[in-house]
Amino acid sequence: MKHLEKSFFKQDTVEVAKQLVGKILQVDNIKTRIIEVEAYKQDKASHAYKRTPRSELMYTTYGHVYVYLVYGMYYCLNFTTDTKPGAVLIRAVDYPNCNGPGKLCKTLNITKKDNGVPIGDRFKLFDDNYKPKIIASERIGIKEDKHLKWRFIDKNTIDKKYIK
DNA sequence: TACTGGATTCACT
């Protein structure tokens, strides 16, 4: 079991997203495997599209936690990367009630208070040499624009369980 | 100061 160093995040957002699938995420004393992620760079679908106080983290850090509230009720967990701006959204992990970005944060008690903390504190990442079967490397169009997102899923785990 | 809409989820139909 190898600790992922901060330098892991010092590479392209999409590359980090792809490599994050199958890694072990530890929050407090809960260890679970990441099974679905999404990469956001500077496209219109991302908060990073414009530099604002909220998106500042994505412009200035890598290897940090970025948490925001969507729809007034759900938090989303992201890790910032070296692509500035850029971040990887953690969409699902292999743990009960964690098959969605909002549910994941609710279950693991992740809120805005975690925004901006460096990885290695409350959030830790490990590599146990598990090889995920990454099936989805999609480009997803949003509404009338052709925004690009990159979503990566571990088919090994998806087949067994959830995911919408 | 006021308005708008979203990196979602769930309960309905």
Place this chain on the structure above:
DNA sequence: GTGAATCCAGTAA
């Protein structure tokens, strides 16, 4: 497949 819940960041004035 559709719509409601719910609040705050971003924007415009």
